[in-house]
Amino acid sequence: MRPILLSGHERALTQVKYNRDGDLIFSTAKDQHICGWFAHNGERLGTYHGHQGAIWTVDVDPTSTLLASGSADNTIRLWDVKTGKCLKTWDFPTAVKRVEFNEDGTKLLGVTEKRMGHLGTIVVLDIKVDVEAEQSDEKSLTIVCDESKATVAGWSYLSKYIIAGHEDGSISQYDAKTGDLLYNFPIHELNNPVVDLQWSQDRTYFITASKDKTAKLISAKDLEVLKTYTADTPLNSAAMTYKKDFVILGGGQAAMDVTTTSARQGKFEARFYHKIFEDEIGRVRGHFGPLNTVATDPTGKGYCSGGEDGYVRVHQFDKGYFDFMYEVERERQNRVA
């Protein structure tokens, strides 16, 4: 496969995201704009300007009309995907590290940083999925994380729970209506922060990536660990592929140690694991720095990764990828056929 290199940012990437139809990619970096791209040829649709600080996170609603972003300038902004216009700004006391729309795009959660005497919080905003509509200023819910600050969070199926990953390596489940803490389990090793959390297509389970060099597949209902994928390097991101049962892990040496290691040792490769068998089945190299974020195409045709090197690499899988099957899978298929 020939990857498409997108060089729309001057600084390290922080998040990449596909829209629901898999035709647009949004990327954020530590410079101050968001880029929107067409996934099929890497053409840039446009840039979204307005933030005054590093942008940590981006998400697009399921209909691809609204884009939300969270930044180190202590704001969440809402954008019109089509024109690049900023529609709304919400101010917070600290930086926003993660935003995510729920399944129907009517709610947006934001994770705020713990800093300057403010505790880390998870806030929920009500969104009207309409470019013209006046968005409400009020937060419909605020969850305060007094134990350990939340680093990532997301909506479960039917927007029933909010799942959060914490700095101490634990995962917690909150009731999305009341904000009550239902469970908190120490799932990753103590004090190894959970750095990414991405959902399966039906949002009944999710994958987490942690600095403890593992990624785990966890059910949303009871936070049961279903699978564990062990890597040899601290991870920054984990995603599940659609159509094929694989997971992609991205990571590498921490950015501050990079200059002391060669590209080969730095382990700057996307690692593919089989979702069910937990075996590593291949790697894709290419980045010159650690992979900060990976995202998979909801149509299952490709994936993209954003690195500390400032590039987004978009890959379209080729035939060998789709043909790959375990012996048992092939035998089963032959039996059925």
Next chain:
Amino acid sequence: MAATAKHNWADDVDGEEVTEDLPPPQKITNKDGSTTIIEYHYNDKDQKVKTTRRIRFITHREVVNPRVADRKTWAKFGQSAKDGAGPAADTTTVGENIIFKPSTNWRKDAKDESKDANAQAMKDKLKDKKVKCRICNGEHFTARCPYKDTMAPIGEAPAGGSQADAEDLGARDTGAGAAGAGKKGSYVPPALRSGAGASAGDRMGGSKYGERDDLATLRVTNVSEMAEENELRDMFERFGRVTRVFLAKDRDTGLAKGFAFISFADRSDAVKACAKMDGYGFKHLILRVEFAKKAQ
């Protein structure tokens, strides 16, 4: 005003070029459907340059969701507002080709012998064999033999004289004759080494690789270049468990080169497959199937 001035200037330049006698660009449609475009221009050194390009347009049709199709018509904005249609060269480039083929044993150094069917078959075969020293017939490797320095291998001993002789004259070894030279003297290529010992040594060196190939690997030739590994696998799986299918492919075009290797878990299956598949018609070509020869 500035804009119009600029425009005039550009017009001037164009006008100048027209006055030079450059032949007009030509477009020729070839019989095979491709188009030849011939253009002329001047390079930096005022030399006339003729550019001939042969282009074949291939229309790739993809049915997409109407929402997606609509989004492709959107106007660009922000820093891309001035970009034309199609990817802009400053933000989008195509990387080098990456070969990514998922496989369970992609890690070359992490070979797990116990899971490999071939290794298991090999182990079973060697289960009731014993290690035998070529010097003293004891139950150890020849290299570990306590008499290694004092005795020649059993078959060769007489050539260098009596055994006692060899024992006494360790230091005079170089002068001891042909057999002695094989032991400590200058290098003798395997082909020139004498007798049974040589062929045994030969076998030992190449055994691991050779045995595996010998065991149950078929070489299939005259394979269509459209063939796929999966099709071969399906064809040969009828005869028994296939552990490996290797279809040689051209690096650039991805087309098959015309030969393939099929390894079976069991040699009897391979024999059956060899008998049945030799002469089988596959994609308009007659397959030739034989047992793979050992690598030289």
